[in-house]
Amino acid sequence: MADDGKLHRREFLTVSGRIAAACALGGLATRVLMKGGDNSDFDKPGTRYAWRINPDNCVFCGQCATACVRRPSAVKCVNDQKKCSLCVVCYGHVKDQYVDSKKINTAPKVCPNNAVLRKDLTGGIDGPHTYTIDQSRCVGCAECASRCSEHGSQSMFLIIRPDLCLNCNECEIAKNCPAEAVERVPIAPEDDFLGEYGMNHGPTQNGM
Numbered sequence: 001m002a003d004d005g006k007l008h009r010r011e012f013l014t015v016s017g018r019i020a021a022a023c024a025l026g027g028l029a030t031r032v033l034m035k036g037g038d039n040s041d042f043d044k045p046g047t048r049y050a051w052r053i054n055p056d057n058c059v060f061c062g063q064c065a066t067a068c069v070r071r072p073s074a075v076k077c078v079n080d081q082k083k084c085s086l087c088v089v090c091y092g093h094v095k096d097q098y099v100d101s102k103k104i105n106t107a108p109k110v111c112p113n114n115a116v117l118r119k120d121l122t123g124g125i126d127g128p129h130t131y132t133i134d135q136s137r138c139v140g141c142a143e144c145a146s147r148c149s150e151h152g153s154q155s156m157f158l159i160i161r162p163d164l165c166l167n168c169n170e171c172e173i174a175k176n177c178p179a180e181a182v183e184r185v186p187i188a189p190e191d192d193f194l195g196e197y198g199m200n201h202g203p204t205q206n207g208m
């Protein structure tokens with residue numbers, strides 16, 4: 001972070017790269033983050049805005065799951081596949097980091113909703129595995145991201161999904177965030193959140 005509290009362009013590129021590689025959420029989330037780097041957009045008439053999380057500031061306090069006016073929260077976790085170490089034992093997946101690889105499927109999980117999905121890439125139990133987040137189960141509690149940040153490669157992080165966010169004038173999460181990690185950023189006029197994830201019913205529905 002720069003001293004004035006705004007992200008440098010290089011930092012934005014890093015963040016947007018993480019978003020873009022995270023999962024199918026890439027397109028719109030990337031545009032939202034990239035637009036945040038140009039503050040002149042705030043001065044333009046008709047500018048629209050979106051709330052976003054600066055992953056470098058987040059301290060995984062859990063408020064993203066509980067403070068949002070939506071239930072479940074508009075905040076979801078994603079896993080950057082380019083940054084993920086594809087560990088046999090993922091700290092964001094199972095609670096015991098020393099669990100025998102043969103027993104991972106029955107080991108206690110980090111996610112209370114079992115939303116961190118593990119997939120074998122090679123057919124061997126000790127080979128690389130991918131980890132993705134089931135968006136329909138994730139409530140944005142940050143448990144997996146916290147453990148990945150502390151013990152892993154920091155590939156898991158939280159985003160406010162623009163298609164789910166109600167774009168409140170005052171984001172309740174921003175008001176409660178202890179790390180000032182939630183920011184309002186300008187977005188391009190051509191951005192249309194409806195249908196970005198095949199949800200043409202619009203952002204006010206509760207369905208995922």
Ligand code: SF4
Pocket residue numbers: 053057058059060061062063064142158173176177178179180181182
């Ligand atoms: S409220 Fe702030 S610090 Fe807490 S999980 Fe959300 S973004 Fe992170």
Ligand code: SF4
Pocket residue numbers: 076077110111112113114115116133137138139140141142143144145
């Ligand atoms: S641990 Fe929390 S943030 Fe991570 S996938 Fe599960 S519900 Fe989502």
Ligand code: SF4
Pocket residue numbers: 051067068069070074075160164165166167168169170171172173174
């Ligand atoms: S703006 Fe409203 S809907 Fe969006 S994340 Fe904040 S509280 Fe939730």
